[in-house]
Amino acid sequence: ALRLSYLRAGGRDPAILEQLLHLQAEATMLERRTTELCGSGRMAVPAEPPGAGTRGLDAALLAMELENRRLEDELLTLKVRRKRRADAGSQVAQRQAEELAQLQAEVGMLRCQVEQTGPRPPPAILPPPVAPPLLP
Numbered sequence: 001a002l003r004l005s006y007l008r009a010g011g012r013d014p015a016i017l018e019q020l021l022h023l024q025a026e027a028t029m030l031e032r033r034t035t036e037l038c039g040s041g042r043m044a045v046p047a048e049p050p051g052a053g054t055r056g057l058d059a060a061l062l063a064m065e066l067e068n069r070r071l072e073d074e075l076l077t078l079k080v081r082r083k084r085r086a087d088a089g090s091q092v093a094q095r096q097a098e099e100l101a102q103l104q105a106e107v108g109m110l111r112c113q114v115e116q117t118g119p120r121p122p123p124a125i126l127p128p129p130v131a132p133p134l135l136p
Contacts, residue, residue, distance in 0.1 A: 004073050008080070021066055028062060 003020040011017070 003070075004076070007073055007077055021070070024069070025062055025066055028065070 003017070003024060006016065006020060
């Protein structure tokens, strides 16, 4: 949860990410030990001590699990980014649709005003001006 929170907040420092992975591995191992010791309701030592091969396998499985979690976190981060971009795009489209609706409403109002005032009379056609008579 701590690592995921760090990534969501934009953390990218490799040293911190490595330290968080180490802490996560330690926590997983402690949880597993607690489950093994207290799982049956009584304190018990595991039936057989883990051998070197088992430890190597456990470490490999733990590393694989940690890598899977890291990849899941990365996928979640990418999904969040994609959703934010889609939301931003839809907000732009919504704003443009609102502006278009406003312009259409203004055009409608102007049409109503023109209809209410009635048709404009054609411009008056005046006869040509009469010139004074010419002198001989």
